[in-house]
Amino acid sequence: MEHYIVKGGTHLCGEVEIAGAKNAALAILAAAILTDEPVTIENVPDVSDIRVLAQAIESIGARVEHPGRHVYRIDGAGVHDLPVDNELIRKIRGSYYMIGALLGRYKHAEVALPGGCTIGLRPIDQHIKGFKALGAAVTFKPPGRVEATAKNLRGTHIYMDMVSVGATINVMLAACLAKGITVIENAAKEPHVVDLANFLNSMGARIKGAGTDVVRINGVERLHGTEYAIIPDQIEAGTFMFAAAATHGDVTVTNIIPKHMESISAKLKEIGCDVEESDDAIRVVATHRLMPNNVKTLPYPGFPTDMQPQATVLLGLSSGTSIVTEGIFESRFKYVDELTRMGARITVEGKTAIIDGVASYFGASLKAPDLRAGAALVIAALAADGISEIYDIHYIERGYEDFPEKLRGLGGEIVKVSTPEEGEQAVRRMQMSIVGGTGMTERGTA
Numbered sequence: 001m002e003h004y005i006v007k008g009g010t011h012l013c014g015e016v017e018i019a020g021a022k023n024a025a026l027a028i029l030a031a032a033i034l035t036d037e038p039v040t041i042e043n044v045p046d047v048s049d050i051r052v053l054a055q056a057i058e059s060i061g062a063r064v065e066h067p068g069r070h071v072y073r074i075d076g077a078g079v080h081d082l083p084v085d086n087e088l089i090r091k092i093r094g095s096y097y098m099i100g101a102l103l104g105r106y107k108h109a110e111v112a113l114p115g116g117c118t119i120g121l122r123p124i125d126q127h128i129k130g131f132k133a134l135g136a137a138v139t140f141k142p143p144g145r146v147e148a149t150a151k152n153l154r155g156t157h158i159y160m161d162m163v164s165v166g167a168t169i170n171v172m173l174a175a176c177l178a179k180g181i182t183v184i185e186n187a188a189k190e191p192h193v194v195d196l197a198n199f200l201n202s203m204g205a206r207i208k209g210a211g212t213d214v215v216r217i218n219g220v221e222r223l224h225g226t227e228y229a230i231i232p233d234q235i236e237a238g239t240f241m242f243a244a245a246a247t248h249g250d251v252t253v254t255n256i257i258p259k260h261m262e263s264i265s266a267k268l269k270e271i272g273c274d275v276e277e278s279d280d281a282i283r284v285v286a287t288h289r290l291m292p293n294n295v296k297t298l299p300y301p302g303f304p305t306d307m308q309p310q311a312t313v314l315l316g317l318s319s320g321t322s323i324v325t326e327g328i329f330e331s332r333f334k335y336v337d338e339l340t341r342m343g344a345r346i347t348v349e350g351k352t353a354i355i356d357g358v359a360s361y362f363g364a365s366l367k368a369p370d371l372r373a374g375a376a377l378v379i380a381a382l383a384a385d386g387i388s389e390i391y392d393i394h395y396i397e398r399g400y401e402d403f404p405e406k407l408r409g410l411g412g413e414i415v416k417v418s419t420p421e422e423g424e425q426a427v428r429r430m431q432m433s434i435v436g437g438t439g440m441t442e443r444g445t446a
């Protein structure tokens, strides 16, 4: 019954520190078992997807220590190739990185099929094509496991049929201990692909071209231990930047790499926000009602699909008609029904949402349908008039560390409650502050 209660109408203001990138951390934690030596990984976000993967790595014999909130020490010496399977691992997408890592290191992997958000079919044919090209036999075993086995892995040329972050990363994991050179063409260029390459190179791998669409992996005999700090989370930073814009606030996201935020910053400028960049921070200021715009999600450096629901929420408050087109997944507009109940005017046709901006949303009882859409609904609730309740927040906690706490640090009125009674009390408190006129601030309008 855990859920958030949010009172909208406050302009978010202040500084928020961004955590390490969840999607990079999932790949890097899995990669740690490619060596028998200890690996120390810093700046790991404290989110549930990471805890589940760390548990899975421990369950196959690795020593996993967690000496600080954001630090993991993994010693893969004790790993044995038992199946990676439990109820939780089937729920996270990053579980598939265990296939590439175990296949690379032990030439054998048996891993439960990936789950994750319900945003489409999400096949893994390109991962499998890559493993097969490297010389592995891949079979599907009941109940829903993938088994990959090879005598030897041999470097090869792989042309990906579509740009896939997961397949690029998985082939990199499997190929760095293969014999000879592997070339991945049409590779994904996302920051976490580069981060994984840097991590593997710090373990002695020889990977070039990560961040371009051709990645070359020169196989090595063995990898060694390392210490590494993960890059900041592009999507967490983008979520707070859009929350600042939606609430007509003034927020600085810190501990980020502004270069990774370019498509997001550009969109905010186009719709009328002031965006100031410094070395490792970006300040977003929104004082007027925002202008409409069009967004199409694309592989990096295009606008990220993981920011698509946040973009729809923001454009839903703009002063005209906007179009948001999903260019990566086949179904990623499930949250629109929830948003409509808050007063948004949105029509979805296939992969396109046509949005007629409204002056404001109103509070409602909502269900997070997945991780990013859940965060987007929180933004909508913070911008809305009145009080919202948001359920199924376990999706949000998969990828956002201390989300309500960080929002409260910016002045947002959001609390997490565990029981219906706590929820009722929080709603009453918030209602009283509205009646008493203590909490609401004037919304900026054009």
Ligand code: UD1
Pocket (backbone or CB within 6 Å): 023, 024, 026, 093, 094, 120, 121, 122, 123, 124, 125, 126, 127, 128, 162, 163, 164, 165, 166, 167, 188, 305, 306, 328, 329, 330
């Ligand atoms: C990763 C991210 C996810 C993000 C997505 C796109 C992780 C754990 N997740 O997901 O947050 O939304 O990148 O930036 O890092 N496809 C195939 N066959 C394949 C692989 C992919 O058809 O074998 C398709 C997918 O269905 C999708 C597109 O290719 O339509 C891109 O998917 P991909 O980049 O692989 O996403 P994920 O790695 O699953």
